[in-house]
């Protein structure tokens with residue numbers, strides 16, 4: 304397991320080991336003990352999500368659930384490739400409004416840990432991309448929210464993505480009042 308810190312404190316890139324042979328590869332995509340032995344203790348996960356996007360250039364985000372339904376997410380790619388983004392939305396944080404993005408693909412096996420208090424979104428880089436992620440909180444329709452994808456200067460590599468109606472109508476970051484507080 305390779306663990307990389309990022310410019311945003313708490314956001315991690317994890318790359319589990321892969322054991323390849325003539326059949327393909329085997330990998331433990333999630334192992335609490337391995338992470339704890341490496342000094343990373345993540346909250347308990349209670350829900351796994353799986354989405355597929357037919358077309359490259361499909362953008363989902365930037366999403367959050369307001370407290371007390373906030374979610375941390377451990378995101379990976381099951382097929383294809385995506386550019387995955389976390390935004391620090393904790394009011395009072397030294398990195399409030401800053402973002403980190405990285406490519407997650409079936410080939411690179413990378414995972415992104417997006418802690419609670421961060422917005423999350425991704426754009427698919429290939430057709431038929433599958434995204435699989437573990438969440439630390441249950442889905443709550445009332446707590447579900449979105450911030451406009453193009454209101455933070457994120458370099459998505461695309462200017463006219465395929466969006467849901469909800470994401471197209473989301474407020475800009477500057478017009479949005481974050482429900483998250485920074486607790487050092």
Ligand SMILES: Cc1cn([C@H]2C[C@H](O)[C@@H](COP(=O)(O)OP(=O)(O)O[C@H]3O[C@@H](C)C(=O)[C@@H](O)[C@H]3O)O2)c(=O)[nH]c1=O
Nearest residue numbers: 352354363364366367376423424425441442443467469
């Ligand atoms: C997120 C979610 C949605 N749904 C339902 C609601 C709706 O009818 C349908 C599609 O929901 P959405 O349009 O919100 O799906 P999507 O745009 O894929 O939303 C997801 O985007 C990524 C970036 C995230 O970080 C996730 O937490 C989630 O917000 O699925 C659930 O039943 N459970 C869930 O956990």
